[in-house]
Amino acid sequence: MEELKLFAVEIGEKPFRGKQIYNWLNQGVRSFDEMTDLSKALREKLKGSAQIGGCRAIRMQEDKNDGTCKILFEADTATEDETATEAGTAASDKPADTFEGVFMRYSYGNSLCVSSQVGCKMGCKFCASALGGFVRDLDAGEMLGQVLEAERVTDSTVSRIVIMGMGEPFDNYENVAKFLRLLHAEEGRNMSWRNMTVSTSGLIPGIRRFEEDFPQVNLAISLHRLTDEGRSKIMPVNQKYPLEQLLEAAREYTDKTHRRITFEYALIEGENDTDRDVELMIKRLGGMLCHVNLIPLNKVDETGFSGTSRKRAHEIAERLENAGIPATVRRQLGSEIDGACGQLRLRQQAEIG
C-alpha cells in the first residue's frame, strides 16, 4: 500500500487514492474501469500511466474425483480492451513464460500451491520444472495474481498457500517475502502466517534469513536422501549446501523458532526407499522437532524415475512413527492430472511443438 500511495502522489493525486487502488487490486479487479469509486478522469489517467500486472489462467485441468485443479498461468500485461481468456482454451504464443499453480480442496479450507519462478535453476533430476531450465523470477504481483486468478476460475476462496510450485523460493527471496507480506497485510487478504508454507531445496542462507524474517511461516525442506553422495546425485544443490550443514541449519531453525520443520521426502522406487534408507532417516532425523512428509514420486516420463508404491510408502511411515518420528504419506490429489511441479507446462510446450 505504501508503494501505491507514493505512486498516487507521483501522478499528482492524494495518497488515499493509493489505498483505494490497493483495495481494488486485492479484490482481483482486472481493469481500471471497475474501480468505481475513482473519478472517470482519474481512471483515464491511470490507463495512461499504469498497467494492472499479475497473471491469467490460460489452461486448467480438473480432477473430477477430488476437485483438484491444475492451472497454467501466463504473465498478465492486460490492457483495458482485453478480457480474461477462458481457462482451458487458449494456447500461449510464449510457451516458455508460463507457470503453474495447483488448487486443492481440504476439509479445513482450500489451498493453492504457488510458483515462485518460471522454470528453476536447481536441476533436481526427478523434477519436471528443472527440465526447461530457468527462465525468470516471478514478482510479488504475479504470485498474488495466481491466488486471485485461481479464486476466479474455481469460484472458491483460497485460505492457505504453499510455495511448492515451480521454482526455488529462496532463489527469489525478495519477491517471495513481499508476496507473503501482501497476503498477511491486514488491509489485504489478512492471511495468517501459519496458513503459509515455503518449501526449499535447501539454500542455507535463505533458511537463515527466513527464520529471522518469518518465524511464524511454515518451513519445509526437500530432503529426499540422507547421504551426501545419494543426495548430490539427484539434487545438485547438495554439492553447495551438503546434508550435514543443511541438517544443522534445520536444527538451528527449530531451536530459534520452536516450530516443527517439515522434511519432504519424495519416494523414488529403488533409489531412496530401501530399508537402509529408512534406517538412515531414523538415525539422522530422530530427536528433531520435525515431521516427515513422504510423497510417492509423481512420474515424469522424461526423468526415468518412478514412484514407490503407496503400500511401501505407508510401511515406511509406520516404521518412522514407531521410531518416534512423525510421518505422513501425502494424500494423493490430482493423480488423474499432471500434478507434479512443471508437468502441465511441459505438456503445453510439447503440444505447441
Ligand code: SAH
Ligand atoms: N524448489 C522448492 C519448491 C518447489 S518443489 C523445493 O525444492 O522444495 C516442491 C516439492 O515437490 C519439492 O519437495 C520437490 O522435490 C517435489 N517434487 C518435484 N518433482 C516431483 C515429482 N515428480 N514428484 C513428487 N515430488 C516432486
